[in-house]
Amino acid sequence: MASTQYGIKYAVHIITAHFGNLVAKVCETLLRRGPLTLRLLIRFTELSSSQINNSLLILIQHNCVQAFTAVTEGEFGDAPKADTQYLALFSNILHRMRFSKFLAIASEKLEKDKDCEELLEGLLQNGRLSMEQIIERAKSSKHAGNRPIPDVVNESLLKLLNAHFVERCPAPEPTLSPQVEEQPPPRKRGAKAAKVSEVPPTLEQRLVESARPMEVIRFSIGETNTEAEESEHYSSISGQKRKRGDLDMIQESGDADGIILWRANFDEFIRCLRHKACIEHVRSQFDDGAVNVLSAILEATRSSEKIVKTEITVPLSLENIYEEVMKNEVGRSMTLDRVEASLSALGCSGMEDYKINLQKIIEQAQIDEVESIVLKRYGRDAYRMFRFLSKTGGLVETEKISDSAFVDKNEAPKILYRLWKDEYLYMEKVAITVPRYSLCLLWRVDRYNLWEHVLDEMYHASLNLQLRQAYEMEQDKELLNLPPDKRGGPLEKRYNRLRNVRILLESSLLKLDDALMLFHDF
Amino acid sequence: MSRSQGPSSLKRKRPEPAHGHGGALIEHEKVLYDLICSKQSMGIWIGDMKRETKYPDNVVTKSLKALQARGLIKLVEHYQNKGKKFYLSKDFEPSKELTGGNWYSDGKLDREYISTLKGFCARMIQKMKVATIEGIVDAFKKSGASKVDLSREQIEEIVNALVLDNEVMEVKSTGAGEFDFIPVGKICYKSYAKGVKGEPKTGAMASTPCGVCPRINHCTPNGIISPRTCVYYTKWLEF
Ligand code: SF4
Numbered sequence: 001m002a003s004t005q006y007g008i009k010y011a012v013h014i015i016t017a018h019f020g021n022l023v024a025k026v027c028e029t030l031l032r033r034g035p036l037t038l039r040l041l042i043r044f045t046e047l048s049s050s051q052i053n054n055s056l057l058i059l060i061q062h063n064c065v066q067a068f069t070a071v072t073e074g075e076f077g078d079a080p081k082a083d084t085q086y087l088a089l090f091s092n093i094l095h096r097m098r099f100s101k102f103l104a105i106a107s108e109k110l111e112k113d114k115d116c117e118e119l120l121e122g123l124l125q126n127g128r129l130s131m132e133q134i135i136e137r138a139k140s141s142k143h144a145g146n147r148p149i150p151d152v153v154n155e156s157l158l159k160l161l162n163a164h165f166v167e168r169c170p171a172p173e174p175t176l177s178p179q180v181e182e183q184p185p186p187r188k189r190g191a192k193a194a195k196v197s198e199v200p201p202t203l204e205q206r207l208v209e210s211a212r213p214m215e216v217i218r219f220s221i222g223e224t225n226t227e228a229e230e231s232e233h234y235s236s237i238s239g240q241k242r243k244r245g246d247l248d249m250i251q252e253s254g255d256a257d258g259i260i261l262w263r264a265n266f267d268e269f270i271r272c273l274r275h276k277a278c279i280e281h282v283r284s285q286f287d288d289g290a291v292n293v294l295s296a297i298l299e300a301t302r303s304s305e306k307i308v309k310t311e312i313t314v315p316l317s318l319e320n321i322y323e324e325v326m327k328n329e330v331g332r333s334m335t336l337d338r339v340e341a342s343l344s345a346l347g348c349s350g351m352e353d354y355k356i357n358l359q360k361i362i363e364q365a366q367i368d369e370v371e372s373i374v375l376k377r378y379g380r381d382a383y384r385m386f387r388f389l390s391k392t393g394g395l396v397e398t399e400k401i402s403d404s405a406f407v408d409k410n411e412a413p414k415i416l417y418r419l420w421k422d423e424y425l426y427m428e429k430v431a432i433t434v435p436r437y438s439l440c441l442l443w444r445v446d447r448y449n450l451w452e453h454v455l456d457e458m459y460h461a462s463l464n465l466q467l468r469q470a471y472e473m474e475q476d477k478e479l480l481n482l483p484p485d486k487r488g489g490p491l492e493k494r495y496n497r498l499r500n501v502r503i504l505l506e507s508s509l510l511k512l513d514d515a516l517m518l519f520h521d522f
Numbered sequence: 523m524s525r526s527q528g529p530s531s532l533k534r535k536r537p538e539p540a541h542g543h544g545g546a547l548i549e550h551e552k553v554l555y556d557l558i559c560s561k562q563s564m565g566i567w568i569g570d571m572k573r574e575t576k577y578p579d580n581v582v583t584k585s586l587k588a589l590q591a592r593g594l595i596k597l598v599e600h601y602q603n604k605g606k607k608f609y610l611s612k613d614f615e616p617s618k619e620l621t622g623g624n625w626y627s628d629g630k631l632d633r634e635y636i637s638t639l640k641g642f643c644a645r646m647i648q649k650m651k652v653a654t655i656e657g658i659v660d661a662f663k664k665s666g667a668s669k670v671d672l673s674r675e676q677i678e679e680i681v682n683a684l685v686l687d688n689e690v691m692e693v694k695s696t697g698a699g700e701f702d703f704i705p706v707g708k709i710c711y712k713s714y715a716k717g718v719k720g721e722p723k724t725g726a727m728a729s730t731p732c733g734v735c736p737r738i739n740h741c742t743p744n745g746i747i748s749p750r751t752c753v754y755y756t757k758w759l760e761f
Contacts, residue, residue, distance in 0.1 A: 009743075284723060344696065372725035376734040384686040391686075403623060406683045408631035409601065422739065454727075461732035464741070464749035471750045472759070500761045508730050515726040 003090040004456035007520075008032060010463045011093040017466075018096060019058055022047065026055040027064065030088035035070070035203065037083050056086060060172075062127035063092050063263060068207055069175040084173060087207055091521065095266050097513055099124045102269040106165050109272075115156040120165060120264060128169050128261040131157075154221070157262070161219045167265040168218050170211035176203075271308050274522045277514065278358055281365040282346070289342040292331040296324035297356055309522065315353030318343075362522045369515055370454055374424065381407040382415045386424070386445065395428060395442040416443055423453045455519045462512050469505045472498065550577060551585045558595055558609050563617040565598055565608035601629035624676060639672075639680050640687075647681075647690050648713040652700050655681065658711070681711060690714075731758050 003011070008031045016024040029044050030036060036044070041052050059065035066089055071082045095102075103121060110116050115138075122137045123129055129137070134157070138149050160166040201209070212218065275298045283291050300320060301313045316324075322339050325331035334342075348354045367390070375383040384405040389396060402412035419425040426446040432438050473480065476498050479491065487495050547555060553575060558566055572582050586609065589595045598616045600606045608620055618624070625632055646661050647653045653661075658681060659674050684690045690711045697706035704710060727733035731754040732741070741747045749755060 368723075369725040369727060372723070372728040373733055376724065376728040377736065380687075384683070387686045387688070404679075404682065405686055406625065406631065406636055406679075408633075409623075409626075410630075457732070457738060458727055460738060460741075461727060461730050463743070464732050464752075464755075465730065467743055468749040468752070468755050468759075497761045501759050504759065508726075511726040512730060 003031065004452060004459060006456045006459035006463060007090065010459040011088075011090055013463055013466060014093055014096055015059075015064070019055075019062075022051055023055040023058050026052055027059060027088055027093070030065065030086060031090065035068075035085040035087040037085050041086070059088070062096075063266075064089055064096075066170065066207055066211060067173045068211070069173055071175060071177065082175070087204060089204060089208070091204075092266060094516070094520070095270075097509075098269070098273075098517075101273065101510075101513075102165075102264065102266075105269055105272045106160070106163070109163060109165075110159060113156070113159065115152055116159055119153065119156045120160060123166060123262060123264045128263045130259045130261055132259075134262070158221055161221055164219055164265055164268040166219075166262055168213045169261040169263050170208070170213065174207070174211045176207060176210065267308050270517070270521050271305065271310075273514075273517060274308065274358075274362070275302075277365060277518060277522060278361045281361050281368075284368075285364075286342070286345050288330070289334060289338050290345050292325055292328065292334060293321065293339055293342040294346060294356065296321060296328060296331060297354070299327075300324045309359070311357065311359040313356045313358060315355045317353050321354060362518065366451065366518055369518065370450065373454070374419070378415060378419060378424075381405070381411060382419060385412065385415065386419065389425070389443060389445045393445075395444045398441050398443070401443060413441070416441075424450060451519060455516070458512060458516050458519065462509060462516065465505055465509045465512065469502070469509075472501050472505070547589075548585075550581055551588055554582065554585050555589055555594060555611075558589075559611045559613075561610075563610065563614040563620075565610040565614075565616060565620060567606060567608055571609070599629065601626060636680070636683070640684055640689075643677070643680050644684055644689055644713070647684075647711050651712070652693075652695075652704070653711045654704060654708060655711075685711070731755050 008028070011031060012024050012028045015027045025045055025047065026041065029041060033040075033044065038049065038052065038056075041047075041056075042049055045052065047055075056065060056067075060067065065086050067084055067086050069082050070085050071080050074080050102124065103117065106120050107113075107117055118138070118141060119134060122134060126133075131153070135150055135153050138153050157166065278298070279291060279295055282294050297313055297316060300316060304314050318336070318340065321343070322336055325334055325339055343354055346356060347360070348356065371383065371387065371390075374386045378386075385401050385407055388401060388405045398413055398416060399409070401407070401416065402409045405412075407415065416425060416427075420427045420443070426444045426449070428442045428444070430440045430442055432440050476494065479487075479495055479498060482491065482495075554571060554577075557571060557574060568582065568586070571577075571586075572579065575582070577585075586595070590597070594612055595609050596612055598608045598610055598620050600608060601621055608616070610616055621629070625636055627635075642665075643658060643662070646658060646665075650657060650661070655674070655678055659677050662672065662677055681690070685692045690713055693710050693712055695701040695704040695706055695708045695710050697704065701710065725733075731752065732738055732749075735741070735754060737747050741749070741752070743749070
């Protein structure tokens with residue numbers, strides 16, 4: 001889904017908070033206008049070229065911008081033109097709000113390995129680091145034990161690479177072929193979500209894909225020497241095999257001295273968070289048995305997942321699943337019958353091997369989130385009508401809606417109108433001429449547009465949470481600077497309030513961010 | 523559970539002869555009466571009568587008075603548009619379009635009655651674990667809970683409302699396990715497991731002030747309505 005108006009505002013707010021106004025201005029220009037050359041960036045931002053260069057360096061260092069060579073056909077028989085453009089990576093900017101979640105996942109999966117945690121934290125804070133830099137950081141840390149630091153670092157990096165939590169940085173400047181221009185975002189969702197994979201990828205997706213090192217290299221620590229090998233590192237999906245010349249460009253623009261840069265692999269963390277979201281949703285609907293079974297299946301099929309948005313898990317036999325369930329302490333009390341019953345509750349027929357439709361679970365979680373907004377904001381009558389329309393799928397006239405959803409006919413039109421005005425429903429007017437001229441209103445839940453609207457509201461709400469937090473902290477600034485022993489009496493009360501405010505705002509922001517991922521990343 | 527009058531909007535009563543109420547109708551009255559009868563349970567609005575017959579106002583008013591006095595026609599107010607009067611032949615009950623339908627009384631949705639029925643159905647489904655609509659109708663009849671006979675359609679409407687409320691689940695029978703003896707693919711109704719309420723737990727968005735805010739479309743970072751000055755926030759952050 002493309003970034004929305006408030007999505008951009010929120011992203012710019014994040015960049016401003018982390019890197020200041022100048023960098024944010026460059027980033028905002030890229031987000032609003034799409035990929036630009038340095039020349040155009042200068043024109044649009046009216047900043048000096050060195051200011052822009054520095055900003056771009058920061059943004060690239062932190063994986064928020066990707067450079068690429070755009071080749072355009074030469075006009076009037078001229079040779080093809082190649083120029084460097086910069087594209088802001090919207091998703092990566094938002095990931096900056098999730099670093100604490102990423103660290104928690106890595107810590108959990110790597111059994112609290114302190115060295116790994118530190119290495120990963122360094123990468124998250126600095127964007128990209130070379131081996132040498134990582135070792136430098138480790139040396140200055142207090143954790144250094146008796147073993148030689150390079151060994152420790154090497155071991156940690158290997159562990160992180162094996163878990164796919166860290167990867168090699170993408171090619172600094174891949175080439176994109178001219179034929180395929182950016183496609184408009186897909187216009188259908190929901191019922192047609194199954195076809196999402198057939199939708200042509202966006203420019204951002206194509207670029208990320210073609211800059212990414214090939215799987216074998218991406219997670220391997222070994223140095224690569226030969227040029228021939230190097231040329232295979234970067235796969236290209238733009239339909240053209242990369243030519244020699246492009247490779248030179250890669251070499252020149254960063255990798256020239258053969259230094260490998262490492263960074264956190266956001267995809268892997270998002271995949272883990274997606275699994276968590278699926279499990280949480282199942283927990284809200286079914287009993288522990290279903291939760292255990294789903295966790296086991298996700299664990300067993302993880303290694304075969306190649307993309308973030310796996311639609312359906314690879315098929316497993318009942319024996320495989322049972323075995324996996326038994327590996328887990330909480331699952332050990334389950335009988336084979338119970339595992340089978342849980343699978344059937346999860347919608348597996350059991351006719352053949354078992355597979356879980358993860359996309360369906362995510363969709364249901366999205367629906368729950370939206371319905372909960374409708375219930376809280378517009379009330380129970382609206383909730384029932386919304387669910388009725390959601391279930392029906394098509395256009396339905398006012399009368400039929402109020403009849404089926406048991407909403408008073410005098411009230412129904414008013415509520416439907418409110419939902420329409422706030423872009424929660426789609427409405428169509430149809431003129432009827434028999435028996436006499438009148439206007440009939442038809443209503444529908446337009447899933448694709450509604451999801452985008454809800455996502456925009458969520459970005460808006462996230463931004464508001466942050467702005468309010470900044471405001472609250474600013475209001476009581478002097479309170480925060482007070483040493484603890486001076487906080488007695490009435491000040492103490494104010495101080496405690498401020499602490500509670502902060503906790504509430506921060507935890508709400510983290511939860512809202514989970515919902516954001518549900519709609520944007522999963 | 524009782525209700526003075528059963529829902530029977532379309533039931534036709536025994537027709538009474540038009541004469542025998544003090545002589546034959548005069549010409550105008552006859553035309554108007556036929557017109558009203560032809561509309562059956564839909565009735566007709568006085569404005570439309572004037573348009574269709576092209577009679578002067580006073581003739582229509584006088585004739586209608588006469589017909590009413592003889593007990594041949596009756597007046598019904600439209601449920602949505604109080605004061606818009608419709609005339610019906612005595613032989614017809616007003617249609618759904620005029621009264622609002624089965625579940626309306628005095629032009630308003632009878633919420634209390636509906637919620638009693640809903641509660642009753644929900645309890646029955648919970649007791650039955652997995653229920654088909656036939657099962658629910660049967661149990662309903664046997665219980666004698668309602669003095670008024672509800673049709674299968676009406677009970678189905680109530681159950682569907684429970685589904686929309688997310689109080690019961692609609693599931694398809696798989697023919698096995700708890701669906702034993704129920705044909706595969708048949709729609710069944712089930713209560714949610716204990717402790718799990720069907721209704722979505724308040725989502726992340728709906729737990730923040732902005733998630734339920736009616737003004738979100740007018741709220742901007744530096745506008746008149748803004749998160750800095752927002753009263754909803756101030757209230758939320760009271761500790
Ligand atoms: S900040 Fe306040 S006014 Fe603005 S959207 Fe949120 S709740 Fe509404």
